[in-house]
Amino acid sequence: MVNPRTGRIHTSYNQTVAATGRLSSSNPNLQNIPIRTLEGKRIRQAFIAAPDCVLISADYSQIELRVLAHLSEDATLLEAFATDEDIHTRTASDIFGVFPEMVNPDMRRQAKVINFGVLYGMSAFGLAKELGISQKTAQAYIDGYFARYKKVRDYLDGILEGARRDGFVCTILNRRRYLPELQSRIPSVRQFAERMAINAPIQGSAADLIKVAMVNIDRLLTGKNLSARLIMQVHDELVVEAPVEEKEDVMALVKKEMEGVIKLKVPLKVEIAAGSNWDEAH
Structure with a gap:
């Protein structure tokens, strides 16, 4: 070698x-x-x-x-990156309905999985398996994500x-x-x-x-x-x-x-x- x-x-x-x-x-x-x-x-x-x-x-x-922010031109994503905001904390704040300063490490971890899961077309079944949650909860997270990032x-x-x-x-x-x-x-x-x-x-x-x-x-x-x-x-x-x-x-x-x-x-x-x-x- x-x-x-x-x-x-x-x-x-x-x-x-x-x-x-x-x-x-x-x-x-x-x-x-x-x-x-x-x-x-x-x-x-x-x-x-x-x-x-x-x-x-x-x-x-x-x-x-x-790249996703650039291609999609989503205003929320564009703003988050323009202001150098932590995108996983931002997503957690939006999905869980809490202020950014209230986002704990577990919330951020789950938001990170969701952010990258979107890039790979992850289903509610896949997200549920990844996070150890119910499929219903996983679907609610995905719906919440797309409600925020239209x-x-x-x-x-x-x-x-x-x-x-x-x-x-x-x-x-x-x-x-x-x-x-x-x-x-x-x-x-x-x-x-x-x-x-x-x-x-x-x-x-x-x-x-x-x-x-x-x-x-x-x-x-x-x-x-x-x-x-x-x-x-x-x-x-x-x-x-x-x-x-x-x-x-x-x-x-x-x-x-x-x-x-x-x-x-x-x-x-x-x-x-x-x-x-x-x-x-x-």
């Missing part, structure tokens, strides 16, 4: 394995390392910068929800209607995903395609954004004769290795390019840090 010439592990990135356009990683898969567990932290501590270098981790914050409902309905009519959906850069399964006579196959029709434009657009950012960053690092180099992409995160003396300049460059990659109706936000290993850079 260790390259004898470089003394490093090198993954392979696949452009066309994930149907949404996300990069996938293999031999070995470096995109599936847990971040919040002790084991995951220990593994990430093994990703060490070269001598006199640091690893810089730049991670898009809630990029898929920001244009999200309109957007999702429009995406499904267009997908059934055209046979495909598009990302923000007009990359298509064809969905012939929408015409299937098998309900489970058709329902899966409907969920993909909802998710593909959002996840695919996020993939478009980070790929463009990667190209721009690589070009700038080379053009400015910097020694820093992109070494890893983990979906919404880029990892750069940079000499210590280039650290501040490279962090500023990466953050600027990622946040300004394409102008959306909401600001893109990047959380960035550096350390001697990958864990420290989080």
Whole structure:
């Protein structure tokens, strides 16, 4: 697994394995390392910068929800991101009918599941299973969400209607995903395609954004004769290795390019840090 010439592990990135356009990683898969567990932290501590270098981790914050806000043009979502509000707290406040300051960690956790569940076309059955609640309660949460975020409902309905009519959906850069399964006579196959029709434009657009950012960053690092180099992409995160003396300049460059990659109706936000290993850079 260790390259004898470089003394490093090198993954392979696949452009066309994930149907949404996300990069996938293999031999070995470096995109599936847990971040919040002790084991995951220990593994990430093994990703060490070269001598006199640091690893810089730049991670898009809630990029898929920001893409949803951009595509749906929902006023509540647009306002929340424009004012840098915590979107999960905002959703919890709206769904549970409490002031934001009254939202407790469990409410926020449930709202987070709902927010991301919408992106994947989650049903009341799926939400009930995920949260350990009744299907009736789960449906009430979903209804409450769409009552508050009305244009999200309109957007999702429009995406499904267009997908059934055209046979495909598009990302923000007009990359298509064809969905012939929408015409299937098998309900489970058709329902899966409907969920993909909802998710593909959002996840695919996020993939478009980070790929463009990667190209721009690589070009700038080379053009400015910097020694820093992109070494890893983990979906919404880029990892750069940079000499210590280039650290501040490279962090500023990466953050600027990622946040300004394409102008959306909401600001893109990047959380960035550096350390001697990958864990420290989080």
